[in-house]
Amino acid sequence: MSAVNVLFDAPGRRGRLRNNLLTAVSGLALLAVLVWTVLKLDEKGQFNWEIWEPFLTAEVWQGYLIPGLMGTLAAAALGAVFALVFGAVFGIARLSDHRWIRMPAGVIVELFRAIPLLLLIFFIWFLAPNVLGGGDYALFAIVLALTLYNGSVLAEVVRAGILSIPKGQSEAGYAIGLRKGGVMRLILLPQGITAMMPAVVSQLVVLLKDTALGYFIVYTDLLNMGFKTLPSAYPGTKLTAAVVIGVIYIAMAMALSAFATWLEKRSRRSRRTTAKPVAVSAVEGPAGGA
């Protein structure tokens, strides 16, 4: 086996035989299930060309998938930018020496981390027209809610990143006569950013997936366009539509995840900081949001 782990010794002669047997049996069982499913689906015409053909036509992409994807990416991009700003501001505020800055920032961060995101989206979506006058607030509600929630998680990431820098670094800064602002700006932040980058990118994956909550407030995102509107315009394409948009979501999220893993490897061997990379799970499980 390739990955050595603590549970298993390197197998001996009998162990290898047993492993090969297990491999063969489980492989055959899985293959049988797979073949049976494919045959059944084929029997029902799920591989018929007319069900898949729409996904190769320009109308489907131009009319449904690309506008949906654009909506998803717009919400994700806006949410990411604002959440990063929010996270930086509140993360640093939580480290302030002044109680009157530290306390409110802490309360806000803890609060928005604990509120279910969908409730926040509903609340903003219903409240916005009352406060700001009529209009379509779907994008606004998603972006603001994503900012508050992911910004709060990012604030914790920023805080953990800065706290992970050895104390000697800031002491050295004070010793050469820098003030608080200078120590933060010139010493802690540049090193902290290297340490927190992997966790930040992992959180952006969560943010990207959470844009799908736009489904509930009829925002034109990939899920609404691809799974609700599209199958009703092209009958019988429900399963194929789910496969196609599922693949798009998975590809986007996995690309970002791979980037986060690469960054983590890079910052682990980086000499630019003495801080260890911040683990996402140390802040909150990547399962956050929806």
Add this chain to the structure above:
Amino acid sequence: MDELIQYGPELFSGFLKNLLLSVLIGFFSLVVGTILAAMRVSPTPVLRAAGTTYVNVLRNTPLTLVLAFCYLGLSDTLGLIFSTEVPLYNSFWLAVLGMSAYTSAFVCEALRSGVNTVPMGQAEAARAIGLTFFQSVRLIIFPQAFRAVIAPLGSVLIAMIKNTTVVAAAGYTVDVAAVMRETFDTTGVSIPIFIGIVLAFLVVVLPIGWYTGWLSRRLAVAR
């Protein structure tokens, strides 16, 4: 405040449904997640590949899509596979199914990373003093892995409880989020109702975070 008194009972029973869902999903995803984690560390390549594929697919798909698929696509698909009409219209169990499938991927990753934090030398030392496989797992590896797993599992649990508000995508429309939306739809947005629901979630979620954090700190050993 009047709305909160008027809709309070309905909202509260919705919230209890979220909690019931959480208990069921927590149980099922722990069982499935443990099996998946065992698959992902097993010496059998096929099982490992199957586990890895499952985890990667479920972890990178939005929960809303998973639930919407359970609701709108699954009975179609199962009907297609089993060639009979499958009466899969109990939206409560559809929600449990979809969310357990989704959450188990995160449980699997938390458990797996926990096992991986145990240093190789621990297993070797256990073997060296003559412990059998099961003894070394029970006495040496599991206790250490458990300690590393508490905090991440706590986060998964918290996220899962919050995520139960999304079950309307599976057609289950009597949970607290759906009830809240309905009251907003009919009587307009109400800040007291929102604050009430948020407080209910805080009461459940915050202690879990505190307790798991405290427990993992208390059990942590100085290395």
